[in-house]
Amino acid sequence: MSAHATHECVQLVPIFQELAADQLDTIESIVQHHHYLPGETLFNADDPLDTLMIVSGGQAKVYQLAANGREQLLYLLQTGDIDGEAALFENKRRTSYGEALVPTDVCSIRREDFQTLMQKYPSISINVLNVFGKRLTQLERQTTSTATESVEARLANYLTETAASLKVTAFKLPLKKKDLATFLGTTPETISRKLTRFEQVGLITQKPGKIIQINDADQLLLIE
Amino acid sequence: MSAHATHECVQLVPIFQELAADQLDTIESIVQHHHYLPGETLFNADDPLDTLMIVSGGQAKVYQLAANGREQLLYLLQTGDIDGEAALFENKRRTSYGEALVPTDVCSIRREDFQTLMQKYPSISINVLNVFGKRLTQLERQTTSTATESVEARLANYLTETAASLKVTAFKLPLKKKDLATFLGTTPETISRKLTRFEQVGLITQKPGKIIQINDADQLLLIE
DNA sequence: TTTGTTTCTTGATGCCGGTCAAGTTTTTAT
DNA sequence: ATAAAAACTTGACCGGCATCAAGAAACAAA
CATH class of the missing domain: 1.10.10.10 (Winged helix-like DNA-binding domain superfamily/Winged helix DNA-binding domain)
Known part of the structure; x- marks a missing residue:
């Protein structure tokens, strides 16, 4: 499992779960691997949002900065979590900051590649919709909670x-x-x-x- | 309101925008129309989430209740907005309340029908992903704003x-x-x-x- | 170890904004 | 129109929590 170090990333990710091994191979071949040390920046607000990130190990925080400079932590990314889906379909920029909390491994897929994948394997879109849905539900609760409790x-x-x-x-x-x-x-x-x-x-x-x-x-x- | 049952509802909705007239006809034929008076309930938390709602006229608020009973307004639905996508793919229940603020027209599509539509017209899933993305971005900002400013x-x-x-x-x-x-x-x-x-x-x-x-x-x- | 740095805890202080209450204006209904 | 209800405004009060500050503890580096 060296050059064969195959679906290390992609097999962790729920959005690819219905795919067969050879399909996972295909995907693995187009991802890029990155490693981040604690405190290192995964991305900044205003960065072009052109890749989907998959956390294959470690832990990272995603936060925004308010106008007054105060920080708001939105998500804590764990192994298997993805980030960057939000605007994979538009040509927007990021609105949040990502930072590794511990040594963290990330695989990334470029937007065009991911769109091709979604066309080829429709189950992926459905799974992405699921991820979106869960995240929305979670954020709705967080909003209600911070605003009212x-x-x-x-x-x-x-x-x-x-x-x-x-x-x-x-x-x-x-x-x-x-x-x-x-x-x-x-x-x-x-x-x-x-x-x-x-x-x-x-x-x-x-x-x-x-x-x-x-x-x-x-x-x-x-x-x- | 709907004297001639053309694509009154569905043509308003961004998620159907790429579709041709006859395709819109097909969709229109499977939607159900409802009318609500100001103050009337569109849905309650814990309702089974089995329909996608399209606001074809009027205005409605979507809110949650916190544990202490306080209300948090999450969305203001306007003509063309949709609601209920969040869990169209799981078999969850609603977490929010919907209430008409003015006389409001709503078309609804059952989940199974909508899933069939998405399979038939893939552009719909892409558009739904877009709606999700915008909503997520908006909610992230709202969370940050209420928590820090x-x-x-x-x-x-x-x-x-x-x-x-x-x-x-x-x-x-x-x-x-x-x-x-x-x-x-x-x-x-x-x-x-x-x-x-x-x-x-x-x-x-x-x-x-x-x-x-x-x-x-x-x-x-x-x-x- | 020892030293320096970051994180955590505890205290003192002040203010933003929520709550309760009473009066006023606007809307709705008759 | 007038009456009743709902929405809004303004005042008085005060409590939760942020802020500032200083010391303690935990952690990291050499």
Whole structure:
């Protein structure tokens, strides 16, 4: 599996899941591989949006900058996630910034190539529509949540959801407080305070290494 | 409204724009027409999401309810807009509420029919992807804006953008203050106050009938 | 280790904007 | 038209959370 290092990227990606091995080979042959160190930039706002990016390993954050310079984290890209679909069909520019949080591998496909692929394998468009749909639903919730709920409720919700999606009761925060803060639309200081408060009333326990242990998920979800 | 059942609905919709007249006829023959009075419900959260809705006239709001009961306006559907694409490809339920603001006409297409159409006319999927992309981009901006900018900045931005998109310098607010408030993530009272303040410093002029006249768009955009 | 740097925590302070309330204007209905 | 209801405005109050600042802890490099 060296020159044969084949579908490393593409087989990870849900949007290609219905395809056969030889079709994946075809795709793999047209992707470009990149590696990014922590802190390195994957893309900037205003960059021409001409490639679809596939994260084949690592972790990266996608964020926007508001007019006042404040940062808003929109997505946390994990292995198998894609980015750049948003305007693959228009000739727009990016509106967000992408930055590796850990050593990260990315495969990219040029727009024209991807469009050809979609014509050839219609299942891809359907899958892309699915990705869009999920992302829209997620963003709608995030918008509603940041606009209408208290920081405490948002944080409590984030903790219980993360634990639930990992099917665990204790987990390590996947982000620095600063990034978590921009994701939840607040500040690192407030996160610290709220976590301390949750611990004081027994809802969670904090352990060294950013480990959070959920003690009472039901109560956490009742916070408003 | 629909005296002669031509392609009244479907010809309005960007996603069908490449299709020929007889193809539009085919589509028109499978849509269902509905009419809603102001305040009537188009759909509720938890409704099965099995139809694509096309607004052929009027205006409707799409909003979510947060856990604490507060409302968040996500989209304002106008003639030609569609809704329900989000989960046309999964068997999910709705997460938002739809409500007519004025007398509103809607055509709907059942999911299976729409999927058949997409197979038959591939241009439709591409167009749907475009709609998704625009909506995602818009929501990303809205998320960033509500999470990071002041109410004053958001309102100022809304005013200048609305004026710009209408290519006018004075316009009638298309929403009641309450709805505008839930769109901007604030309250009717605060909107009133901020508008009064803008007027006091000469940035805008308010005229009877919810008419807003922009006097200094540049200054408005500098507010933070 | 030791040193420097980044991240995190905790305190003090202030303000934006939400809430409640009362009065006014506009819209709708009769 | 007048009456009733809904929408809007303005004031008073105050609480949540951002900001600024300083110290503690965690991490990285040499």
